[in-house]
Amino acid sequence: MIEKIMLLSLALFMVAIALLLYRIIKGPTLPDRAIAIDTIGVNLISAIAIVSIVLKTKAFLEAILILGILAFIGTIAFSKYIERGVIVERKSRD
Amino acid sequence: MQTLKINDVILRTVVKGVVFIVLTLGVYLFFAGHNDPGGGFIGGLVLGSGIVLLYITFDIETVHKGMPFDFKKVAALGVLLSTGSAIASLFFGAPFLRQADDYFDIPLLGKTHLTTVTIFEAGVALTVIGTLVTIILSISEDG
Numbered sequence: 001m002i003e004k005i006m007l008l009s010l011a012l013f014m015v016a017i018a019l020l021l022y023r024i025i026k027g028p029t030l031p032d033r034a035i036a037i038d039t040i041g042v043n044l045i046s047a048i049a050i051v052s053i054v055l056k057t058k059a060f061l062e063a064i065l066i067l068g069i070l071a072f073i074g075t076i077a078f079s080k081y082i083e084r085g086v087i088v089e090r091k092s093r094d
Numbered sequence: 095m096q097t098l099k100i101n102d103v104i105l106r107t108v109v110k111g112v113v114f115i116v117l118t119l120g121v122y123l124f125f126a127g128h129n130d131p132g133g134g135f136i137g138g139l140v141l142g143s144g145i146v147l148l149y150i151t152f153d154i155e156t157v158h159k160g161m162p163f164d165f166k167k168v169a170a171l172g173v174l175l176s177t178g179s180a181i182a183s184l185f186f187g188a189p190f191l192r193q194a195d196d197y198f199d200i201p202l203l204g205k206t207h208l209t210t211v212t213i214f215e216a217g218v219a220l221t222v223i224g225t226l227v228t229i230i231l232s233i234s235e236d237g
Contacts, residue, residue, distance in 0.1 A: 062119075
């Protein structure tokens with residue numbers, strides 16, 4: 001029973017990622033794409049967690065941590081590009 | 095450009111805490127490469143991501159005040175360390191890249207497995223950090 005629920009939720013995560021991919025390609029504005037990329041990261045983390053429950057292993061926990069860090073950095077870089085036009089500044093204006 | 099002053103106090107406060115978690119994970123992955131997934135390349139990538147996160151959040155001059163490294167020289171030092179540990183085996187009459195390992199009794203740590211692969215991996219990590227930060231800074235710098 002729990003196995004079937006896990007596989008069903010994995011399938012639903014894949015559907016969600018496919019829909020978010022549509023939003024990235026089609027997305028009218030850049031903030032739509034930033035939100036979609038961040039949500040794909042969260043969905044991938046959850047999917048990896050469920051895979052590691054199904055396979056009964058702890059080997060993927062570091063992959064979850066690294067994916068979380070990379071999604072965080074990617075979202076920050078994308079939103080900074082939207083807000084300021086540059087990603088790494090020579091000297092911040094304040 | 096926008097004249098509105100941008101308020102990023104939340105980002106700066108969060109990054110000040112998160113960057114230590116990222117760097118700790120990088121060091122853990124570097125030493126986990128002994129028996130588990132990890133190693134110099136992945137550890138270097140995570141450490142480089144932490145440094146890039148600092149560069150994104152703050153600006154180049156602020157980070158250079160705390161970390162006055164030329165990252166091209168860091169990459170060169172890493173290559174020197176790796177090839178040095180590879181060539182050093184020639185002086186002991188062993189083939190190129192032969193690594194040595196042994197068990198040592200260290201106080202507080204107990205019996206520890208030490209190996210010269212760690213030096214090689216440290217060189218790989220430094221090379222990856224230097225190359226990653228140099229590439230990111232070159233392609234994303236303004237002006």
